[in-house]
Amino acid sequence: MSEHVDELAALAEELLAAGRDQELLAQLADPDVEDLRADPQVAGAVMRVHGRYCVSSGLFDLLVVGAGRSVVLPVPGQESGRPSGAAGSRLVGLVRGGPQDELVLPTEDGPRFLPRDHVVSEAVSGLDPLLGLTLVRSDYDPVVGTATTATGDVLGYAARLLADELVGVAEGALALALEHVRERHQFGVPIGSFQAVRHRLVDAYVDAEGARSLLAAIGPDAAPDVQALVLKASAGAAALRCVAAAQQVCGGMGFTAEFDLHRYVRRALALDALLSGSEAAEEHLGALALRGRVLPDRQVVLT
Numbered sequence: 001m002s003e004h005v006d007e008l009a010a011l012a013e014e015l016l017a018a019g020r021d022q023e024l025l026a027q028l029a030d031p032d033v034e035d036l037r038a039d040p041q042v043a044g045a046v047m048r049v050h051g052r053y054c055v056s057s058g059l060f061d062l063l064v065v066g067a068g069r070s071v072v073l074p075v076p077g078q079e080s081g082r083p084s085g086a087a088g089s090r091l092v093g094l095v096r097g098g099p100q101d102e103l104v105l106p107t108e109d110g111p112r113f114l115p116r117d118h119v120v121s122e123a124v125s126g127l128d129p130l131l132g133l134t135l136v137r138s139d140y141d142p143v144v145g146t147a148t149t150a151t152g153d154v155l156g157y158a159a160r161l162l163a164d165e166l167v168g169v170a171e172g173a174l175a176l177a178l179e180h181v182r183e184r185h186q187f188g189v190p191i192g193s194f195q196a197v198r199h200r201l202v203d204a205y206v207d208a209e210g211a212r213s214l215l216a217a218i219g220p221d222a223a224p225d226v227q228a229l230v231l232k233a234s235a236g237a238a239a240l241r242c243v244a245a246a247q248q249v250c251g252g253m254g255f256t257a258e259f260d261l262h263r264y265v266r267r268a269l270a271l272d273a274l275l276s277g278s279e280a281a282e283e284h285l286g287a288l289a290l291r292g293r294v295l296p297d298r299q300v301v302l303t
Contacts, residue, residue, distance in 0.1 A: 004036055005045045012049040021057040028059070029067045037063060040157075044164040044215060051168020051271075052175070054263045056132045060096050060165070064158050065104045065111075070095040071158055072105045072114075072136060076273045090139055094124070094274070097132045105142050106154040112142035128266035156228040159275045163215055163228075163235035166271050170208040170235075170242035173264035177201060177246035180253065197249050204245035211238035226288065233281030236272035243268045 008028075015024040028037050028046070036042055043063040050059050065071045072093035091105060091114070099121050103114040118140035124133040178201065181192030191197055211234045218227050243265045247254040254261045272278055 004039075005041050008036070008042050009045040009049055012046045016049055016053040016055055021055050021059070025058055025062060029062060034066075040160065043161055047161045047164040048168035048171070048212075051165035051170075051267075052172040054169060054172055054260075054267050056097070056130050058097050058100075060158075060161060061100065063161055064154065068101045070097070070100040070103050071154055072103050073155075073158065073274055075135070076277070090137060091142070092135070092137050095121075095134050095136055098134055099136055103136065103142075104154060106158075111154050114138060114140060114142040126270065128270035130263070131267065131270050133270075153228070155275065159228040159232040160215070162271055162274060163211070163231040166232075166235035166239040166268065167208060167212045167215065169264055169268050169271065170204075170211070170239040173239075173243045173246040173261060173268070174201065174204055174208060176261055176264065177249050177254075180250050180259075184253075191249070200245050200249055204242040207238040207241045211235040226285070229276065229281050229285065232275055233278040233285070236268075236278035236281075239268040240272060240278065 011027070012024055015021065015027075027033070037046075046059065047063065050057070061070045072091070072095055075092060075094055093105070095103065099116050099119055101116050103116065103119060105112045105114060119136045119138045121137075122135045124135050126133060178192070181197055181201070182190050184191045186194075192201075211231075214234050215231055218231060243261070246261055247265060250259065250261055253259050256262070276284065
């Protein structure tokens, strides 16, 4: 399987670097690679590349719920983390990009499905307009899914892939910062030769690598409700620290629209907020511990 991971990651790197994200989507949507793209290792590797190039595409939905579908994510800060799916209730959530033919609503009873023509949608600009978030509403009672459509913990898997994307965002921001400190000179030498700059970037690299290693160490079948929360929170916290470090070493240039770093800052903040931000996740994990719930089998320091 590792050779397939490397092959698809290399393909994603080649196509996204050339701005050919639609071609990547078309190749991954091919039914012949459905089993391969459903593998968490493959999907995670591709999402990390997606984050490194800070692009916006339908890749997230394709990997989480398949072609022609959008997964509905809870609105950050709402009381319930999952749409109820109850008859007559007003369903509200976020999808990435415009709604596809069918929307998948994760519920406590499993995924439910909602045709696009029963949904009212509204584009959300927010901090990161290029992310393409859309607010969806519906009074239609969604249909319970079957084993032939989507199964499993959809939000847990979505959280895992968002964590992979956040790690990619962190790596992309650091790569941009490294390029800047190598080229920018002060006192006749590159600013990357200054010890303070080096230490700041090394600390940020350790954060990103720690989140990436955690994703590799915790399998997709391990305590999905708690583990997915930890993975998403650790990746979100790492991404926020990495973009902050990149912004610091890039100085005033890092705050300009002409310099691409602002895209990574916006993307890190927006993705961290989806499916519980890292700070909210820490509080939730603490509440689980106080209630005697089982904690992850690895100790993770998020701050």
